[in-house]
Amino acid sequence: MKKTTLKDIATHFGVSISTVSKAINDSHEISSELKLKIQDFAQEVHYRPNHIALSLLKKSTKTIGVIVPNILNYFFTQVFYGIEQKANSRGYGIISCISDESLQKERQTVDLLSSGTVDGIIMSLSEETQAKKDLTHLQDLIENQIPMVMFDRVTDQLDCDKIVVDDFEAGYKTTKYLVETGCKKIAVISSISNSSVGKLRVAGYQKALKEANITFEDRLLVKVGKKDDLQVLIALLIANNDVDGIIALDEITAVDTLNILKLKGVQVPDEIAVVGFTNGRLSKYVSPSLTMVSQHGKYIGELAADILIDRIEHDGLMPFTTKTVKTTLITRESTKNIP
Amino acid sequence: MKKTTLKDIATHFGVSISTVSKAINDSHEISSELKLKIQDFAQEVHYRPNHIALSLLKKSTKTIGVIVPNILNYFFTQVFYGIEQKANSRGYGIISCISDESLQKERQTVDLLSSGTVDGIIMSLSEETQAKKDLTHLQDLIENQIPMVMFDRVTDQLDCDKIVVDDFEAGYKTTKYLVETGCKKIAVISSISNSSVGKLRVAGYQKALKEANITFEDRLLVKVGKKDDLQVLIALLIANNDVDGIIALDEITAVDTLNILKLKGVQVPDEIAVVGFTNGRLSKYVSPSLTMVSQHGKYIGELAADILIDRIEHDGLMPFTTKTVKTTLITRESTKNIP
DNA sequence: TTGAAAGCGCTAACAA
DNA sequence: TTGTTAGCGCTTTCAA
Numbered sequence: 001m002k003k004t005t006l007k008d009i010a011t012h013f014g015v016s017i018s019t020v021s022k023a024i025n026d027s028h029e030i031s032s033e034l035k036l037k038i039q040d041f042a043q044e045v046h047y048r049p050n051h052i053a054l055s056l057l058k059k060s061t062k063t064i065g066v067i068v069p070n071i072l073n074y075f076f077t078q079v080f081y082g083i084e085q086k087a088n089s090r091g092y093g094i095i096s097c098i099s100d101e102s103l104q105k106e107r108q109t110v111d112l113l114s115s116g117t118v119d120g121i122i123m124s125l126s127e128e129t130q131a132k133k134d135l136t137h138l139q140d141l142i143e144n145q146i147p148m149v150m151f152d153r154v155t156d157q158l159d160c161d162k163i164v165v166d167d168f169e170a171g172y173k174t175t176k177y178l179v180e181t182g183c184k185k186i187a188v189i190s191s192i193s194n195s196s197v198g199k200l201r202v203a204g205y206q207k208a209l210k211e212a213n214i215t216f217e218d219r220l221l222v223k224v225g226k227k228d229d230l231q232v233l234i235a236l237l238i239a240n241n242d243v244d245g246i247i248a249l250d251e252i253t254a255v256d257t258l259n260i261l262k263l264k265g266v267q268v269p270d271e272i273a274v275v276g277f278t279n280g281r282l283s284k285y286v287s288p289s290l291t292m293v294s295q296h297g298k299y300i301g302e303l304a305a306d307i308l309i310d311r312i313e314h315d316g317l318m319p320f321t322t323k324t325v326k327t328t329l330i331t332r333e334s335t336k337n338i339p
Numbered sequence: 340m341k342k343t344t345l346k347d348i349a350t351h352f353g354v355s356i357s358t359v360s361k362a363i364n365d366s367h368e369i370s371s372e373l374k375l376k377i378q379d380f381a382q383e384v385h386y387r388p389n390h391i392a393l394s395l396l397k398k399s400t401k402t403i404g405v406i407v408p409n410i411l412n413y414f415f416t417q418v419f420y421g422i423e424q425k426a427n428s429r430g431y432g433i434i435s436c437i438s439d440e441s442l443q444k445e446r447q448t449v450d451l452l453s454s455g456t457v458d459g460i461i462m463s464l465s466e467e468t469q470a471k472k473d474l475t476h477l478q479d480l481i482e483n484q485i486p487m488v489m490f491d492r493v494t495d496q497l498d499c500d501k502i503v504v505d506d507f508e509a510g511y512k513t514t515k516y517l518v519e520t521g522c523k524k525i526a527v528i529s530s531i532s533n534s535s536v537g538k539l540r541v542a543g544y545q546k547a548l549k550e551a552n553i554t555f556e557d558r559l560l561v562k563v564g565k566k567d568d569l570q571v572l573i574a575l576l577i578a579n580n581d582v583d584g585i586i587a588l589d590e591i592t593a594v595d596t597l598n599i600l601k602l603k604g605v606q607v608p609d610e611i612a613v614v615g616f617t618n619g620r621l622s623k624y625v626s627p628s629l630t631m632v633s634q635h636g637k638y639i640g641e642l643a644a645d646i647l648i649d650r651i652e653h654d655g656l657m658p659f660t661t662k663t664v665k666t667t668l669i670t671r672e673s674t675k676n677i678p
Numbered sequence: 679t680t681g682a683a684a685g686c687g688c689t690a691a692c693a694a
Numbered sequence: 695t696t697g698t699t700a701g702c703g704c705t706t707t708c709a710a
Contacts, residue, residue: 002484003455005687016697021689031695046479051454052394053687056702061391063434071420081410084437088444093451095402095434098423105427112432115390116342116703140385145341255624262626282624285594287601344703355681360705370679392703395686455687 004045013038024049063093064308065113067123069101069153074251074280075297076124079151082301083122090309092119103128107137114140120147120308125155130195133157147311149304152295153197154322161307162322165295167197170327171204174247174275174293177329179212181336183245183273187220187237189230189257190249198249201277205247224253234260244272251278255286258334273335288333295327343384348377363388402432403647404452406462408440408492413590413619414636415463418490421640422461429648431458442467446476453479459486459647464494469534472496486650488643491634492536493661500646501661504634506536509666510543513586513614513632516668518551520675522584522612526559526576528569528596529588537588540616544586563592573599583611584674590617594625597673612674627672634666 006024010017015034023030023038024047030038041047055061066083068076080096087094095118099106106126113121121141129135135157141148142159149161178186188205192198206216220243222233234257237243246261248254254276258268266272268288276283279294303323311318331337345363349356354373362369362377363386369377380386394400405422407415419435426433434457438445445465452460460480468474474496480487481498488500517525527544531537545555559582561572573596576582585600587593593615597607605611607627615622618633642662650657670676 019696029695046483048450048454050687051451051456052391052400053455055391056395057688059702071416071423077410077416081437084410084435088436093434093436093456095432096423097427097432098420111387115387116392117390117432144385252620259624259626281591282621285598285621286624287598287626358680368679389703396704398686
């Protein structure tokens with residue numbers, strides 16, 4: 001038993017297709033008697049209007065495309081969740097793509113989405129895209145007038161709505177907090193040193209240092225690559241026995257750092273305080289539990305969906321906006337209290 | 340500048356639409372001269388065939404629907420990732436829905452997907468659906484001949500391909516392992532006691548007990564609900580000072596249990612060993628690191644996608660199969676070694 | 679080598 | 695109150 005169409009119903013009743021269409025859409029043009037019969041029958045055979053046909057006709061698919069670089073990252077999972085929730089509540093489905101931090105896959109994905117499949121796109125740039133600064137695929141998108149909102153990993157090169165985390169302020173705030181709790185030598189461990197996000201956090205960190213009259217030292221800015229051994233880098237970092245605070249720019253690094261410190265017999269937070277970014281599931285379960293910067297992923301997702309759908313529906317020659325979402329510092333056991 | 344269509348190109352060259360179509364599809368029917376001109380132009384204006392129109396024509400959307408109960412659960416995230424990867428590599432997009440453990444949302448979602456949007460569906464039942472045993476929405480799906488593969492939380496009531504984790508064996512294996520490391524009083528803490536999955540794990544646990552000549556005690560089977568206080572339940576459980584092993588049926592509960600035990604000054608694993616289900620990110624970062632049962636989420640996702648796409652493409656009156664994926668016990672510090 | 683026409687499933691303007 | 699027609703963008707016979 002294949003999908004029932006209007007035509008099937010029409011022939012069944014010996015009426016025209018448009019009559020059935022109208023009946024099913026409860027049009028006043030149809031006699032209530034016929035309408036009832038048709039509606040009952042439609043129910044019976046589980047008639048569902050073909051979404052594809054409607055999309056073609058209306059030139060609107062009621063779905064939005066979402067491209068995230070990495071779904072296993074809790075922040076992105078949260079954003080994704082927020083988007084799904086909000087989109088759904090506003091009657092949109094979402095087709096989701098994971099760029100896997102790869103430019104090539106991002107391109108392929110954009111290609112797929114730009115062929116009429118979605119009414120708009122929400123995305124965050126892949127690492128590779130940010131590194132290589134190749135945005136042609138996205139420029140095409142914008143030329144083609146496909147509404148897009150970018151979040152978190154955005155770029156100035158593109159004209160569209162954006163939502164960014166206030167990473168500068170987050171870096172600033174975090175550093176300032178550490179300073180206030182008495183830290184004098186604060187290091188940063190970054191696994192994302194060539195992303196816009198990473199740079200902003202470091203800039204905020206530097207500003208806070210300056211305000212506290214602490215001179216920035218290059219050796220305190222630790223960049224870890226995929227194949228670097230964090231353990232070695234940290235050993236090096238704390239060899240002088242002077243570092244008393246560490247800011248890790250992602251959750252895993254934060255937890256790793258914590259464990260390495262514990263392993264080395266360093267007291268956290270008394271000897272070294274630790275703060276991490278992304279308030280995921282790990283942070284509150286380790287001990288000592290980690291003070292973290294929450295980026296409010298779910299909220300960002302909801303916001304992105306709202307902005308995109310607003311633009312799709314009321315269209316809009318509204319100017320593009322960039323919303324900045326402030327982070328929240330969630331203090332736990334890995335930092336000392338402000339005296 | 341809106342989307343270019345075949346018609347636009349046709350009028351631009353003063354030829355017919357079908358000519359353009361053929362030219363773009365590199366048909367031999369068209370003179371290579373014209374073909375080249377058209378292809379070049381198409382390139383220039385970024386022509387992309389409208390995916391929706393093609394779907395309507397071909398009655399195939401090249402996308403599959405995925406319904407997971409809860410994306411914030413690491414196991415599901417992993418499965419999701421596996422599906423995305425595999426589907427993508429086979430030329431399919433995925434439209435994703437989160438049922439949020441709610442029957443109503445699952446129904447709504449199935450509704451959306453069954454209107455021609457997808458060529459097939461991969462899903463895991465929501466908690467509520469399993470509890471209420473209301474499967475009418477899914478029966479409709481199957482009647483409508485929409486290929487579906489269920490994973491993890493499946494049901495006997497539905498005739499389709501299935502992938503299950505060997506939860507019985509996992510429960511058995513885990514318990515047996517604890518017994519072999521010397522545990523005599525093994526408790527189970529279950530947050531999913533009315534799911535098929537939970538029941539199977541407990542059954543495996545009971546079998547292992549029996550084989551070890553340990554009588555099953557009801558008080559050792561702790562069911563925790565959403566609003567129960569785990570701390571109280573555990574206090575109660577270990578009041579007798581005889582429990583020496585705990586199996587937690589999900590990751591969060593495992594970590595919580597571990598922390599509560601540590602808080603109470605219980606030595607893990609010496610006094611009480613702890614094993615948890617779902618080898619997510621938490622387990623290896625807590626200390627002592629947790630021995631966990633890995634369900635191979637990503638693999639399950641890939642498998643599901645493969646099975647579904649095979650069925651979609653070679654169609655198939657092939658009989659439905661149920662694949663069972665064995666779990667792996669990843670031993671870490673929270674359990675003792677087998678002597 | 680090119681084009682006309684039909685049709686995928688549906689809606690909407692217009693006729694009857 | 696019902697039906698006819700055109701058309702969304704595309705492919706595919708079949709005819710020219």
